[in-house]
Amino acid sequence: MSLTLAPAVRTAHPAVRPTHPAAYRPQPAAARPAAPAAAPVAPAAPVAPAAPRPRAVPEGTEARGFVLYVGIDELKAAADGTSLHRIVEALRTLTTELAPSAETYAAVALAPEGAGGRDVDVVRLALQDPAALARQRESQGLSDDADRHPDGVIIDISRKRVLLDGEPAGLTYKEFELLQYLVLREGRTIDRHELIDGLWAGDDEIPNERTIDVHIRRLRSKLAHYQDIVRTVRGVGYRFDRHADVSIRQASTPSPDVF
Template structure:
């Protein structure tokens, strides 16, 4: 986004040859007040830039974090979708050339914290992440030798009794997808569509079973948190030994 300065308006005076002798006597003052003339000729102040833009970069847009859950939206007589569409309509009215993109931020039911903070963490806002790291500095020491399973969403890691489970990227994505839909059975077709949509060669349902089997083997004696629902798919079940940290992540569903 670039900001243009309003141009300074200048007036031009046309000189013509006089038809009668020129008088050297002082002329009366012009009818335009001196204050108005001075104001018209003074340069206009420069428009402020968008915060501090580092050298060699330019502002290309902005992010507006909106924190509101579905129940609060319903209490206000609206929905998340209507809010998104209203903001898009306003943007199109003010700046028709602007492009927009919206995604919903998910968190497990009952997760604490302000809605806007959940959204900022989900969208990896640098200031929010820095604040989170500072707040968790002391908690890291207690993570070294805990018992049970720690599924750390923001750091993309799983700890089993204090030791890293060593999941691959795709294995963690698979576990995360199930965790964020806790208690719901996910069929194999949905997993393929959501997690392998960008891959050139999408796996078949048998391949999904192989991925889940490898994931469960790395979860060792905690493998029962990933349940197999025969004939349907898989489900994440949490129990007392499972702790989910910083459980906020961008939704795969886009408005």
């Protein structure tokens, strides 16, 4: 469609030029400046609620795992139609299904035959649960000062140390294991072959009977004037003899991972 422009008309006021009719002509849509397109707004990502802190985890620390104490011996497990090994494997399988990135470690708790008490309490003591150790010391009326009495021997199995008249005996790891093996079998003479099987099984270098005698001699020398608590039974082996001035802390002991 064409549009004819009208001639300009002079008005009564020559100083004011009339507006050209074309100034009122609407512009075609194509000539209008396009409004800038609004940038798409991404929906806000939902904010995950902060994970609650586990109980008893103070500020400045983080939870890195947990311990589940299971109190049951092989006889009770067999009566239930299972075994300790099967229970451990089932718990490991469940852990892997729930959290594939989790790492597991299983340890069996050992105690002397006939040790009384609830199984789970024995396990907690053997694996050195701090709350169980504190409860045991409280029930026995012990305090930290008891470790510093002036005379006598303290064989602290839970802390793996020996105090002689209040001072550390300075035993090596293997020397303490040797003493501990005898202490946990108090009153029974242990021959050299049993010591080798019990303390060096799986080692690359298996000692002979003469080597056992050397270890015993070094252990006794570090026990100084209390060395007769490790007694030699000639022709048989060695035995732990408890004296009146000998105190044993915790009658059970942790073992390595056997599963």
